[in-house]
Amino acid sequence: MPTERFVASRLTRGNHLFPTVVEVTDAAVVRRRRTWFSKSEESIHLQRVASVRIETGLLWSDVVIESTGGTDPIVCHGHRKADARRIRDLVTAAQTAHLPAAADVGPTRTCPHCAETIKAAAKICRFCGRELPAGT
Numbered sequence: 001m002p003t004e005r006f007v008a009s010r011l012t013r014g015n016h017l018f019p020t021v022v023e024v025t026d027a028a029v030v031r032r033r034r035t036w037f038s039k040s041e042e043s044i045h046l047q048r049v050a051s052v053r054i055e056t057g058l059l060w061s062d063v064v065i066e067s068t069g070g071t072d073p074i075v076c077h078g079h080r081k082a083d084a085r086r087i088r089d090l091v092t093a094a095q096t097a098h099l100p101a102a103a104d105v106g107p108t109r110t111c112p113h114c115a116e117t118i119k120a121a122a123k124i125c126r127f128c129g130r131e132l133p134a135g136t
Helices: 081-098
Strands: 004-007 021-024 028-034 039-045 049-056 061-067 074-079 108-110 117-119
Touching: 004 081, 021 074, 021 081, 028 074, 049 081, 061 081, 074 081
Parallel strands: none
Antiparallel strands: 004 021, 021 028, 028 039, 049 061, 061 074, 108 117
8 A cells, every 4th residue: 555645734723834744654644743843753553543533624624543552642633524534444444454364164063062163074172172973
């Protein structure tokens, strides 16, 4: 996934001279802010993003990206509604791309001894450890 940049509008609070920039990379969400004498950068790894909340006003949206690690959320003001939705969609897509693929379970059966669900080809139950009768 290529890096996408979203620049806040200069017409919104806190963005008149130096607008906030949000970048969504393949590994993290980064917020960059600048002042006259300093720069600040906050980032949250995509696997640590707990939620992306969009608060929409009449013209502009605020984006709040919360982490699972207990750190402060990334808050950015003054994005277009389409950009806010795109940020949310990119984070969601990147998180689901990193999820492990579901294992193919195949056919199953019930253990006659402990009633747990096991693979049909199993010879010994992984739950109770007893040998299973063949062909059941």
